[in-house]
Amino acid sequence: MTDFNDHLFPAYREQADLPAETRIDWLRRDRWVSLPQSVAALGRLEDLLTYPQRGRMPCLLLFGSTGMGKSEILNRFAELHTPKYDECAGLTAMPVVVVQMPPQPTEEEFYTELMLAMNYAELSHVSLRTLRALARRTLAEFGTKVLVLDEIDKMLAGSPRQQRIFLNTVRFLTNDLKIPIVCAGTEDARIAVLTDPNLADRFGAFELVAWRNDHALQQLMASFAGLLPLRRPSRLDTNEVRQHVIALTAGVTGRIFRLMEAVAIAAIRDGREMIDAGSFDDDQLLLPLVSMQVIASTKRALRRRAA
Ligand SMILES: Nc1ncnc2c1ncn2[C@@H]1O[C@H](COP(=O)(O)OP(=O)(O)OP(=O)(O)O)[C@@H](O)[C@H]1O
Ligand SMILES: [Mg+2]
Known part of the structure; x- marks a missing residue:
């Protein structure tokens, strides 16, 4: 040197x-750099991970313009909590599951992406009903503690009806599994999520503001x-x-x-x-x-x- x-x-x-x-x-x-806002956002995610199960789980909306570092934060969070195989129990624990919103915001596409995020190969010829049940069962079996949905702005590409269905899906998952859900996206996505009064009530928000x-x-x-x-x-x-x-x-x-x-x-x-x-x-x-x-x-x- x-x-x-x-x-x-x-x-x-x-x-x-x-x-x-x-x-x-x-x-x-x-490479990951510990920027002040990224570290603060990670702290909010860590809080959710250790949140005790209760009737209404708190959720988080991470929002900011494109390129502000949302996906970097989510990927870092997932890296810090990678899946672990428990030999005694013969089970894999996947505490954090990160799903990218599909370009077509339909329920089928969403559940297919969710299964892919949990390492299930493409499931074709499976009915929506089966897919939904399989996704819920797998999340429960993996002991998932936080479900993260990145790029939820893609939801806005759907019709108002598709958007409503997607928001219902989010509500259903958090109610059914009793786990916090993190949604990340741009300001538009924030507005879309907050138009659903039921979701607005349980979503806290963290904004990544420009330097x-x-x-x-x-x-x-x-x-x-x-x-x-x-x-x-x-x-x-x-x-x-x-x-x-x-x-x-x-x-x-x-x-x-x-x-x-x-x-x-x-x-x-x-x-x-x-x-x-x-x-x-x-x-x-x-x-x-x-x-x-x-x-x-x-x-x-x-x-x-x-x-
Ligand atoms: N904490 C960080 N450490 C290192 N690089 C970072 C960090 N945050 C952001 N960056 C840089 O900024 C780029 C954009 O970040 P990222 O892809 O996370 O943005 P985004 O908010 O998810 O944008 P989009 O809304 O378009 O998906 C990254 O490719 C990376 O180079
Ligand atoms: Mg991103």
Whole structure:
């Protein structure tokens, strides 16, 4: 290990010594980062997991714009509670089941996805009645404690009747199995769920709000400075950098991650090996990330602010 890398967190120093292509490959991979809102949301999910069974189980709606990190949180939650085989009992326990809403929000499709999430191969030629009973029995046998439905906005693609049926299904499952259900989706999905008065009553809500130019963003930039595998110290702790980041990403988590990945890769390729406010000026680099219109209006806004 070289001693040049003491600007990085100890766990990431060796990384910076690797060849350029290895570092670029590393940058392109998804990895969980403990962001303040993600950690708070995970805490709410953990609470549900240990909630004692009672007549009306509390449910949670995790909502926020696309790219804010909802699925990352749900996947992390599932990873922390992977299925376990109990040899004595000869049973598998699957405490958390995450289901992606199918593109066609019908009950059949939904139950088929649910069975797939519990590792059952595609069940064809099975009646809805059988599918429903099988899904309920399997959830009970697996001792599932929290059922998570991601991308519930897809429900909105259905007719009003299909939407009603889907919401009834959610209510039925939580009542019947006495387990909390977590629904994740965008603001539209929140409105759809809350139009059902019975569900509105039992769903708490957690919103993932866009990043702003504040202390939390300052800390996030400090984390990037400490973990991006660059050989020279970056200068990310400036108001100018934060303004660029917010203007180019509208504070959406996924876009911030893509933006930082892109500027870090450019810094490796052009040999600068560090990021500062100037790194965000490269149109070629930013084009794939945000539309030209956004870049043009961002630049105008930044120029006005500077003037
Ligand atoms: N906690 C996190 N750690 C690391 N990366 C994250 C985290 N949260 C979000 N991201 C990044 O943001 C991207 C978008 O996150 P995610 O897919 O979870 O968004 P989403 O809210 O589910 O969006 P959609 O509504 O479109 O499904 C991820 O691919 C990942 O790169
Ligand atoms: Mg998602």
